[in-house]
Amino acid sequence: MGRAGNGTRVCALGVAGVLAGTVLVGCGDGGDSGDDAQGSSAKTSAGAQEQGTRAVRSAYDRTAEEDTAKVRLKVRTSAQGTSQTANGQGAVDLDDGDSVMTLTMQGQQIEQRVVDRILYQKMPKGQAPGGKPWIKIDLGKVAAQQGSGDQSMSDPAQSAAYAKAITDKDVTEKGTDTIDGVKTTHYRVLVDVAELPNGDTLRRQVGPTLPMDVWLDDEGRMRRQQIDMTVKSPAATQRSSTDASSAPEKVTVRTVMDFTDFGTEVEADAPPAGQVTDMTGKALEQGKRQS
Incomplete structure (x- = not known):
């Protein structure tokens, strides 16, 4: 597979992780609130902070209570002065993490499904290994290897626990x-990386906190979530260990995820087994190299 294909797969797997985590752990664009968004002045009183903290903490439960939603997202990956953007749209079951989505990047499309914590992707023609149209990765096994546990991939209550660890000083x-025509309140949240799955590894890669922005509607539901994340490329880190003059490559990932049409129907079915190549082993090997 060529360079562009690899980039597509990286973005797609990141998107799958977000959706399998049922809305609640994503990477987003901290600087772009959308073409249709007009911000008002920030409020900084103690009372507003307390109210904001309560709103953010409850938003995850209130969103998950809607069971399903349509999802639109944009993932931009930048490194060494170049960037790639993946756009996706589909639907997610907020209760069990199942989802269906179509991802588009550099004119290529990937059909993606998450079913019972198994990621399935139908790669562009000629890019799937094994001569079969679909690949699959067991996200539960990947999560277990990373120390995040299987529950974090599908349990909204587990993900909501991250938000409940936020204190008043973390929310503005x-x-x-x-x-999308809906009035929302915008909150900036500093997420304690130590509270996330695989927190120790994440802390080494991205630092102690992640700035997350959320937009909540009048019913307290999530309408947009976004985070900026800059990580040190594992491959570049390995090169720099043998070449002192080679500085580690920084990779910036920006994702914006919007939720609409709560209660929409989600039909996520696994493709026929004979059309699928299992790539879980390779994903686990890659995870070991990056840890």
Whole structure:
């Protein structure tokens, strides 16, 4: 597979992780609140902070209570002065993490399904290994290897626990925005990386905190989530250990995930077994190299 194909797969796997985590752990764009969003001035009073903290903590449960939603997202990966953007749209079951999505990157499309914590991807023609149209990766096994446990891939209550660890000083109300015609309140949240699955490894890669932005509607539901994340490329780190003059490559990932049409129907079915190549072993090997 060529360079562009590898980039597509990296973005796609990142998207799968977000969806399998049922909305709640993503990577987003901290600087772009959308073409249709107009921000108001930030509020900084102690009362507003307390109210914002309560709103953010409860948003995860209130969103998950809707059971399903349509999802639209944008993932931009930048490194060494170049960037690639993947766009996706589909639907997610907020209760069990199942999802269906179509991803588009550099004119190529990937059909993606997450069923019972198994990721299936139908790669562009000629790019799938094994001569079969679909690949699959057991996300539960990947999560277990990373020390995040299987529950974090599908249990909204487990993911909501991350938000409940946020204190008043971690939440700032930034104003009001309109997203897809819906009035929302915008909050900036500093997420303690130690509270996330595989927190020790993440802390080494991205630092102690991640800035996350969320937009909540009048019913307290998530309408947009985004985080900026800059990580040190594992491959570049390995090169720099043998070449002192080679600086580690920084990779910046920006994702914006929007939720609409709560209660929409989600039909996520596994493709026929004979059309699928299991890539879980290779994913686990790659995880060991990056740890």
